[in-house]
Amino acid sequence: MATIYQVSELAGVSLATVSRVMNNNARVSDKTKEKVLSAMAELGYQPNAIAQSLASNCSNSVGVLVSELHGPFFGDMMSAIEQTLRSEGKHAIIASGHSNADTEQASIEFLIGRKCDALILHVEAVSDGYLIDLAAKGVSFVLINRYIEQISTHCICLDNQQGGYLATQHVLDLQHAQVAYISGPSWKQDAQARLNGHKLALQDADIAFDSELVFEGDYQQQSGSAGLDALLGTGKAFSAIICANDEMASGVMTRARELNLDIPEQLSIVGFDNIIYASYLYPTLTTVDYPIFQMGKMAANYILAKTYDKSGLVLRDVFVPKLEVRKSSKQLA
């Protein structure tokens, strides 16, 4: 592999000049530039990214930490991030945190140790304080799907409360008055916000909230099925059920089928996230769209703008959910 030395020698100029034509950050005459460029071409020169990083103290790498790489959710996010970063010559280093505080923290430290210029974090378990400290230490990062007051400028969020509101409002509009809710783990911020939105929508419709009609699941398919059983077990009547994510909604569907409950005739179901296979389910799932692709893209743009000083990017930190109406919800007869 050719080095900058060989290029400078072949072109008959100094190292510094070669570096300048590469970085385009100082005036070089066209003639000299031409010489350098053709020397580079002749040698098939490729700058050594590692050496550049060491000298410039910029690794051009962005660490991306997600809870799980598999699952229908993060693929879209990674995809958006990779595309956006890549178009500017940056790259993504991945790590997963498995929704566990120690792992998340270890991963963050790993990525920092890897000299990432910035981080994109989807973390759920690590404490607010840790992240505030991180920001104070000068680590540059953006947080996806988590809002922390003190570092609000680092946060890119979906208005989860609004999403929860939309879901419930939708079934209310369809004349359902008895609405059950399967929530995510209550320690997760997004689960709380979604549930809040649900309560708010009930309140705005002057319907009393009944905590017995809420089941706390864990965002897994299985807990949707369990939730339906539990809800049915209360003996309370309900004609619609809102699930805090699509996996659990799918669990409800499966269990409903086993119980010979017709959907949407006897029970309307609304999900949240609009994951890829929401529209493959039967019946297709009415759900709240989570614009994760756009949010991933925005996260990358934030980094590009703030860490790499790219200008001309329009930034935005709160995204608005949108209801995607399909066949799993229906006007109450």
Added chain:
Amino acid sequence: MATIYQVSELAGVSLATVSRVMNNNARVSDKTKEKVLSAMAELGYQPNAIAQSLASNCSNSVGVLVSELHGPFFGDMMSAIEQTLRSEGKHAIIASGHSNADTEQASIEFLIGRKCDALILHVEAVSDGYLIDLAAKGVSFVLINRYIEQISTHCICLDNQQGGYLATQHVLDLQHAQVAYISGPSWKQDAQARLNGHKLALQDADIAFDSELVFEGDYQQQSGSAGLDALLGTGKAFSAIICANDEMASGVMTRARELNLDIPEQLSIVGFDNIIYASYLYPTLTTVDYPIFQMGKMAANYILAKTYDKSGLVLRDVFVPKLEVRKSSKQLA
């Protein structure tokens, strides 16, 4: 950030000694080692990974190129790769190739330019020749789901033909004698192999292969629906349909429902891949399991063994598919 100089100064030893205790690659007395270690702790020293890479000519990074980061398939693979690599202190840099030869090639070059020590490639469009050249140039990489004779030691494959065989054999065992097939794009190696397996199974059962009962799809859900229509349009009878992947099987299911065709009563369906939501579909999908997680893990192990000289790893390059029988297939009445 503390550097090795400050550590050596505080510990009262030379740079080299500090480097030695870090790398553990030369004898250092326990007493000296202790001094160095405590100096490190006191300063909160973290070695600069970039400088290490430059000096050692080893970036500890592995480039991973997949066709798409989203979709149900690659998440599992990435997950396995990340986990495996991470446990050895290596990291993954991601890129996507979008099944397009130019993009794939550009991505490979990007990753090489990024000084990855090795690559894990899931490429479909780039030519055999290009990959053979790459190997000849000394780039170390493994190929997932693609077999090239000349560089067979770089390949980690599923026995796709066997998978196709299993799927067809299964419906044959269920007494179906007229079996339709929706294939993937014929230019893709895996699609060919799966179809071959199908033909072989028919042949072994002394059933004549009828090319009219084959529809070439594109692995997308949509083409499953289109395929069912086309197959039905031929006027030929068939009681089972094998799909070369689960997405297309899902498309067939959706369309069958629209046509009031009961599954599995009137039509048995078998998919391929066993993606996460195959078991969420209704009815749950009988499919051939693609052990992508294990294959991702193995790919990472290959790299660990061959590029990073880690010993004690059992390597394996061809994986065997397994039939996962669910509710979408049924004995012919």
Added chain:
DNA sequence: TCAGCTTAGTGAATCGCTAAACTACTTTTT
């Protein structure tokens, strides 16, 4: 014509680490 400015290009230090070559001791071998 020459001080003063701009422009183009050079030299050398620097980034933080690794590792080969070397020195100074201590222990073993004969």
Added chain:
DNA sequence: AAAAAGTAGTTTAGCGATTCACTAAGCTGA
């Protein structure tokens, strides 16, 4: 007791770029 071998540590030359401080022209205008 001297040579050979082994152990612990140091010195120093890289790795391949960037960048600051500097020089040498070329141009301007009074």
